Amino acid sequence: MKVTGAKTKEYKNSIEFLSDFGKDLPQIVFVASKESYEFEILAEKYKEAIKKSGEAFEIVIFVSEPGDFERFQSEAFNLDMFSARKLFIIKSGLEFFKPISGGKGKNNESLQKQFSNFPDSIQLLVHYNHWEVPAKVLQIFGGKVNLVKTKNFYPNETRGGLLQACKEIGVQLEEDAMDQFLHKIPPSMGAYLQSLSKLKLYLGKKTFTKQDIEDVLLFSGELNSSGLVDFFMESDRIRFFKELSKFQKGKDSLLLFLTILKERIDQLRKYKIISRKYEASLSDDEIYEYLDIQSYSPARKNFVRNRLKKEASFFSDKIVSELYDFLIEINIRIKTGSEKEESEFYFSRRMENFFLQLRRKDRIL
Structure with missing residues (x-):
């Protein structure tokens, strides 16, 4: 984990983020990733946390269609005192925040003044479908963003990342299965979590062999x-x-x-x-x-x-x-x-x- 800007915290994957916060999930989170699997994991965690709180809540999803940014502003800053707690989920954040990333200085200054006072009754979860989130976008929230910035593992990180994913899913791989997994599965936490979850779902056990990897993850009628x-x-x-x-x-x-x-x-x-x-x-x-x-x-x-x-x-x-x-x-x-x-x-x-x-x-x- 590292700090960017005044308060923005950066995490290298969803597991690191969740282990830091536990049950008290922060208000504003951006997930910068080309794939959506880790974002979906966090979305489910947020939904579960709100349900467990027992409070009335509403989920509002924006898919980056024309006019969504303006609708988002309207819904976020025109709440009455009896409004239910809300979870705003924004998908395709690259397109959604183009009015900001491509905007001019004065307009962005006005937005920063507005968004830095983001209502406490709202939690915001954004899938920014790119490896980087522009500083312009992060700055409008006054440094309150927690950024999960996922990237592919370097060769010396793959084994540690896989062990971390195994622990999260609650499974184990035999040594030759681990070698096969690392050799064939794309080196990202999202791909590791998705593949391990598929193994657990399909086979209904917690320890997997090389043959399990080949049967479930590698055998396919699709192009390999x-x-x-x-x-x-x-x-x-x-x-x-x-x-x-x-x-x-x-x-x-x-x-x-x-x-x-x-x-x-x-x-x-x-x-x-x-x-x-x-x-x-x-x-x-x-x-x-x-x-x-x-x-x-x-x-x-x-x-x-x-x-x-x-x-x-x-x-x-x-x-x-x-x-x-x-x-x-x-x-x-x-x-x-x-x-x-x-x-x-x-x-x-x-x-x-x-x-x-x-x-x-x-x-x-």
Whole structure:
């Protein structure tokens, strides 16, 4: 936790926030996060806390439609003395607070004067669907905001974050299950909490195996971008295109696959440099740190190292270089919408070409 501005408190996830306040939840909370799962957890906690108080209350939800900001002002500052306690929930805060984040100085000064006297009978919970909340928005509440600013874990934080999430949900993972979970699940507290809750709900137990992770979290009729990358890096053409057949236009995005692939190629490139020039002079711990796997279990570290050794024999420097060019090109095509109808065909054709290169016996390493 850290303090920003005069009074604003910042928390790195919902668990840290809840453990700090317990039952006495603060009046104004912003959750800055691209995903909504942690925000929904806090919303439920607020609803439960108000119900337990026994007071009459009303929940008012704003979804950032035109006119919602003005309606919010009207409802917040025109209360009669007999009004019930209210919980204001604002979704899509990035759009909702645009009159402030994009506003001029004098207008914002007027709003700050008004909002700094926020009525005590109202609690405000905002999902700000971005990684950052502009200072302009926080300032109008006179430093009273508690900010839950969620970000992806760094590699050395994933295991600690998962243990924290397990404690919150009341479950345990066996060691190989934990390795599999960390390897496959996106590194954020929201993703960890959501996945653990799904395991507990589906299987009705508190200790989970690697097979449980694979059966509940990884087996799906939907496209698995992480698995798609695994099949490509293993040069398994049949399984790759079988998985790619699940791709659905308008629902799936190849951008997640490209992001994961770039991370794997970056790691492979580092390993190739280390194995050629520095492996004899570096300790195992130093190698693991350079590869960003220092937080993995000993078994997982050994697995990744062996996997990289195998991949290095398949992927020549020439192929790695071509992959970087491809990643940039297809990324631009997808994001700009150029040749939109042909993007999937182009992607498949280029991947087929890479598989042909990986199978050639005369690869130049």
